[in-house]
Amino acid sequence: MAAIMDEHTPIWEEIDRAESYLVCCMFDEATSLASSILKQLLANNNHIQNERDDMLESAAMVFVQSLKQLQRTSEILKELKLVFGSLTAVPVEVFITGVCFQMSESPLTDIQGFLEEYLDNWSYEDEKYYSLSVKEASIPDTEESCFRFSIGVDKYLEVVELYVITFLATTLKDTERAISWVEKAMLPLEKRQELLRRLHSLNSSAATSSSQTSLSPQLPDQYRTKSDLLQDQNHPIVLESGHGSSRQNTTKEEILKLARQKAPCFWWFPTFNLKFGNTRIVVPSRNILLASMLLLVYYFTKKRHAAMKTVLRNKVVAMKKAVMDLWQLAFSYQVNPLAAVQPLPTARR
Incomplete structure (x- = not known):
């Protein structure tokens, strides 16, 4: 066990050094070192599996955040696929973080392709999801390889929720497509029903709000109140060319909100600047x-x-x-002071 720990120590030291580069705003160095660590871990299977997974996730998080700081957010998922060989080999938390980063700045069509590619490359068997790319690559079906390329149901459903709820239903407003995808996907029955209930609820609320919005502009000016006219002046009608920017702003707000829920706040703010005078x-x-x-x-x-x-x-x-x-109890006993001088009673004969 001591020899194994000695073998792991240099890797953890390199990961800590990459994190230090990230904290010190040396993003090029952090990206290069994190990429080197990932390639070394993926080429070497001599480490304990749990330890290796933790190393991969830590180094990949540094890699993703460094790319974002270098303003290469649109390349995050592409670079992850290049380093790991396939999207299914990327740790789930790292993949979700990369998607959240990239959705806030990249075209939505690119994100949709990466999400669908990731979700379609898993097969549900024995209450787990196994990577199809492993079977296609003819990797031996050993216990180690199955463990390496399988994820739990909860982890897979996190990506599913990101795709159908956040991306399709909330961002693109395409609830029908989200419902169709859930009905065809290989999901546990309870989880499928839960997702369908949420999607139908979103669909009904969206239909209600759209019907209320469509009824308002049809009123003639003589039937509209003064407050309605003032509201129209304060919020003018957006032209067709402005719909894209409005949707993009909504997308950024949704994705940033999701990103704050998925990753700790200290990952997003590696340093704090304090100023005292000069x-x-x-x-x-x-x-x-x-x-x-x-x-x-x-x-x-x-x-x-x-x-x-x-x-x-x-x-x-x-x-x-x-x-x-x-x-007080000991000295409160009453003693007769004349007892010592009084004669003893004589006995009667």
């Missing part, structure tokens, strides 16, 4: 997190110490009161 200090977010944890530990330790002092003080007061009560 002095500017760059503080890594990991240091802020560590300081916050230390303050919490200090607070709870101090609170516990104060509670223990209160308990001990109460016990001392109780013991002191008990001793005083015992002392």
Whole structure:
């Protein structure tokens, strides 16, 4: 076991160095080192599987964030596929993060192709999803290879929800297509019914809102109130050429909201800039997190110490009161002071 840990240590040190490059805003160095680590891990299967998966996810997260900081967001999914060989080999959390990043800045048609390619390359068997690219590549059906290229139902459904709920139904407003995809996909029965209920709910709410919107412009001016006319002046009608920008803004808001739910906030803000007069200090977010944890530990330790002092003080007061009560009881007994000089009664004969 010691030899295995010694073999793993250099990889983790390289990952930590890549994260340091990212925190220090050295994005080119972080991208290059993270890519090198990923290629080394994918070419070497001598590591423990769980340890190797953690290494792949950590290095890939650094790789994705570095590309975003380099303003290469539109290339994230393409680069991930190039490094890993196929999209199914990319860790699920990394793939979701890359999709969220790219959906906020790239054309929606490109994102749709990557999502459909990812979802279509899995086969549902024995309550797990197995990669079809592994079978097509004729990889031996060993226990290790099945573990490496399989994911749980919950992980697969995270990508499904991203595609049908966030992308198709919410962003593209194409609920019918989302319902059709869910009905044909290989999903567990309970999950399929849950997704269909959500999609039908979204479809009915969208139909209601669209009907209310279509009824309002048909009213003649003489039947419209003064507030309606003022509202039209404050919100003029958007021309056909402006629909694209409006949809793009809505897309960015939806995707950024989803991205904030999927990844920790400290991944999105690697550094914090503090300015005191003419002095500017760059503080890594990991240091802020560590300081916050230390303050919490200090607070709870101090609170516990104060509670223990209160308990001990109460016990001392109780013991002191008990001793005083015992002392008063001992000296409160009435003694006759003339007992010593009074003669003893004589016995009768």
